[in-house]
Amino acid sequence: MLSYRHSFHAGNFADVIKHVVLVEILEYLIRKDKPFTYIDTHAGAGYYALTSEPSGKTREYESGIGKLFGQALPELASYLSIVGQYNNAGRLAHYPGSPLIARHFLRREDRAWLYELHPRDFELLAANMAGQRSIKVLKEDGLKTFTRLLPPLSRRGLVLIDPSYELKTDYAAVVNALITAHRRFAGGIYALWYPVVERERIHQMEKALIGSGIRDIQLFELGLTADSRGHGMTAAGMIVINPPWTLLTRMQTILPLLASTLASGSNGYHRCRILAQE
Numbered sequence: 054m055l056s057y058r059h060s061f062h063a064g065n066f067a068d069v070i071k072h073v074v075l076v077e078i079l080e081y082l083i084r085k086d087k088p089f090t091y092i093d094t095h096a097g098a099g100y101y102a103l104t105s106e107p108s109g110k111t112r113e114y115e116s117g118i119g120k121l122f123g124q125a126l127p128e129l130a131s132y133l134s135i136v137g138q139y140n141n142a143g144r145l146a147h148y149p150g151s152p153l154i155a156r157h158f159l160r161r162e163d164r165a166w167l168y169e170l171h172p173r174d175f176e177l178l179a180a181n182m183a184g185q186r187s188i189k190v191l192k193e194d195g196l197k198t199f200t201r202l203l204p205p206l207s208r209r210g211l212v213l214i215d216p217s218y219e220l221k222t223d224y225a226a227v228v229n230a231l232i233t234a235h236r237r238f239a240g241g242i243y244a245l246w247y248p249v250v251e252r253e254r255i256h257q258m259e260k261a262l263i264g265s266g267i268r269d270i271q272l273f274e275l276g277l278t279a280d281s282r283g284h285g286m287t288a289a290g291m292i293v294i295n296p297p298w299t300l301l302t303r304m305q306t307i308l309p310l311l312a313s314t315l316a317s318g319s320n321g322y323h324r325c326r327i328l329a330q331e
């Protein structure tokens with residue numbers, strides 16, 4: 054049984070880059086009047102109280118959303134407005150997870166599939182999504198089973214893959230899952246979140262994706278400090294297959310802003326990299 058609970062980490066800097074990219078992609082998808090399918094392979098509980106014991110213990114949100122909330126940052130307007138909708142009177146007390154952020158964009162014909170394995174987080178997620186007929190919540194292994202949903206009927210789709218990487222095998226498993234998924238649905242948008250704990254693992258992931266022959270892959274990374282073995286997560290990033298054409302330019306503006314706002318002193322850095330051309 055895995056022990057990871059996202060409530061300890063909700064709203065941290067790694068959630069910020071993940072959810073900013075998520076919002077950018079979803080905003081692009083709803084520009085067209087055609088339905089899309091959203092798949093979240095590791096959905097979490099969906100909604101987090103930052104006043105809860107887990108959040109209070111780590112206080113990770115303070116160096117993430119805590120530094121952005123309430124600031125006038127036009128580049129992050131959509132993301133901050135969504136977070137704002139879960140917080141009264143401008144006081145930061147709650148944070149929406151990826152399922153709630155995605156739900157914000159779903160229209161009548163759009164569909165969502167949310168996977169969560171942890172029994173308690175599954176219950177919370179199911180309660181948070183109760184009464185939404187277009188959203189299915191599944192207590193199954195998302196990474197192993199999401200490919201069976203591909204290609205979706207809508208033929209337009211976004212898959213968010215956001216594991217906790219508790220198992221070192223996850224680094225290779227996500228690449229294999231992406232390759233299988235892309236074979237079944239080459240036109241889908243895939244967004245993979247990763248933490249930088251050991252840089253070599255990320256190098257290997259990038260190499261494997263480049264070697265897979267999949268076209269049109271971009272990488273966006275936000276670092277709070279330089280790589281440092283044994284100091285936990287120093288950076289986090291998103292790898293996006295078939296990104297919206299708008300994403301690279303947007304992230305080239307947003308990432309320097311996040312690096313300077315969230316990192317202390319001049320330690321922050323960012324990377325925008327095209328891993329494979331269109």
Ligand SMILES: C[S@@+](CC[C@H](N)C(=O)[O-])C[C@H]1O[C@@H](n2cnc3c(N)ncnc32)[C@H](O)[C@@H]1O
Pocket residue numbers: 055057058059071093094095096097098099149150151152168169170171174193194195196197215216217
């Ligand atoms: C990083 S958290 C997800 C956070 C969420 N995507 C968000 O952005 O708000 C990872 C979640 O995946 C769940 N999980 C771990 N392995 C899983 C699997 N194989 N299938 C589905 N869920 C899994 C964990 O219980 C945890 O809640």
